Amino acid sequence: MKAIGILGDGQLALMLTQAARARGVPVLALATSSDSPMARLCPAETVLVSSTRDDDALLAFARRCSVMTLESEFWTAERLAWLERESGVPVVPSAAHFAWFEGKLAQRRFFASLDLPGPRWCSAHGELDDAVAEVLRALGLPVVVKADRGGYDGLGVRVAATEPALRAALTELGLARGDAVLVEEKVAIEAELAQGILLTGQGGSVLLPLVETVQRDGVCNLVLPPDRLPEGVVAHAAHVMRLLEGSGLRGLFSVELFWTRDGRVLVNEGAPRPHNSQHVTLDASPVSQFGLLIDLLAGHPLPESVPLRRVCMVNLLGRRHTDAPTLVLPALPPGVVAHPMLYGKTQCRPGRKMGHVNLVATDDDVGRALDLRALGERVWDEYTL
Ligand code: ADP
Numbered sequence: 001m002k003a004i005g006i007l008g009d010g011q012l013a014l015m016l017t018q019a020a021r022a023r024g025v026p027v028l029a030l031a032t033s034s035d036s037p038m039a040r041l042c043p044a045e046t047v048l049v050s051s052t053r054d055d056d057a058l059l060a061f062a063r064r065c066s067v068m069t070l071e072s073e074f075w076t077a078e079r080l081a082w083l084e085r086e087s088g089v090p091v092v093p094s095a096a097h098f099a100w101f102e103g104k105l106a107q108r109r110f111f112a113s114l115d116l117p118g119p120r121w122c123s124a125h126g127e128l129d130d131a132v133a134e135v136l137r138a139l140g141l142p143v144v145v146k147a148d149r150g151g152y153d154g155l156g157v158r159v160a161a162t163e164p165a166l167r168a169a170l171t172e173l174g175l176a177r178g179d180a181v182l183v184e185e186k187v188a189i190e191a192e193l194a195q196g197i198l199l200t201g202q203g204g205s206v207l208l209p210l211v212e213t214v215q216r217d218g219v220c221n222l223v224l225p226p227d228r229l230p231e232g233v234v235a236h237a238a239h240v241m242r243l244l245e246g247s248g249l250r251g252l253f254s255v256e257l258f259w260t261r262d263g264r265v266l267v268n269e270g271a272p273r274p275h276n277s278q279h280v281t282l283d284a285s286p287v288s289q290f291g292l293l294i295d296l297l298a299g300h301p302l303p304e305s306v307p308l309r310r311v312c313m314v315n316l317l318g319r320r321h322t323d324a325p326t327l328v329l330p331a332l333p334p335g336v337v338a339h340p341m342l343y344g345k346t347q348c349r350p351g352r353k354m355g356h357v358n359l360v361a362t363d364d365d366v367g368r369a370l371d372l373r374a375l376g377e378r379v380w381d382e383y384t385l
Pocket of ligand 1: 157256
């Protein structure tokens with residue numbers, strides 16, 4: 001069998017590679033930096049190219065693979081379509097499916113076409129005065145204004161409660177460049193949730209666990225089981241996720257959801273790839289999100305479901321500038337095992353995602369008695385890196 005190709009060299013590529021190794025499945029990752037997690041920690045599976053704009057290098061990589069997949073959105077559907085066409089090697093998700101996730105407006109249109117519930121939204125474009133009038137007519141205030149492309153971790157997202165703030169946000173997040181901007185009603189969020197789904201492309205799916213993500217300053221710092229949610233919300237989120245089965249999508253997809261104060265489950269955004277929130281499955285599920293994707297791509301049998309043990313994941317963000325990062329975790333209570341993973345990044349900076357740690361209860365009875373959120377918050381407050 002030729003390799004599974006990963007179009008990227010970051011931590012998600014690294015974790016996919018580890019899952020492939022565990023299954024004896026060959027992988028190759030396309031790297032553009034000799035200092036990336038893949039190049040540093042898995043050099044044997046890494047193909048270093050000078051740039052993803054180098055056509056010959058990209059085609060030579062593709063021809064060593066039987067199928068390729070993605071670990072980031074730093075591609076365009078156009079480039080992926082070219083790669084599939086010229087090499088004859090499929091990308092999962094395909095270029096056509098990737099296009100549905102290319103930009104926040106495309107995603108809103110795609111989700112709406114499948115009747116996935118979301119906040120009320122509109123596209124603001126053209127002259128500023130017209131765009132403002134359209135937003136006020138369609139949504140009123142307050143609203144959340146989002147750059148269509150290029151935003152992540154809350155950059156490119158602005159709340160506007162007044163007309164001057166709306167004008168400024170629309171201008172800066174796109175209109176000044178001639179780009180359309182996504183505007184959404186500002187919903188009252190009770191909890192932010194995330195769920196993954198592996199889609200076979202033929203109507204089948206494997207749902208990953210629903211989790212609660214706790215954000216601070218636009219960045220997820222904790223991931224928890226959905227303990228605060230009534231049973232009905234978990235089932236409703238699963239129903240919403242399964243609406244994706246009708247799309248023909250193939251691959252692993254991740255969806256961020258809101259549980260609102262008035263009890264609605266709304267889709268925020270999706271990603272056509274593994275997701276940080278599902279790293280809990282690495283140590284607290286029989287199969288991880290990475291293992292599932294490799295199993296799909298390698299044609300292995302798929303499980304019916306992916307249960308989750310009692311776990312809290314803490315994202316390990318850099319706390320200082322250093323080129324020799326060392327993680328120190330606080331002492332944990334009995335019955336909890338820490339599974340830390342650092343991604344091999346040499347340059348540690350405040351706020352940079354350096355790794356994560358899963359805090360897993362050794363048995364479910366211990367786990368049920370634990371306040372996982374309080375434990376996660378304490379670890380978040382006390383770790384040094
Ligand atoms: P990014 O892609 O940068 O992560 P998101 O679209 O996820 O941006 O938005 C970042 C955060 O802004 C969300 O996690 C949520 O807290 C808040 N947010 C986004 N959309 C809305 C909305 N429609 N109503 C209220 N809050 C929102």
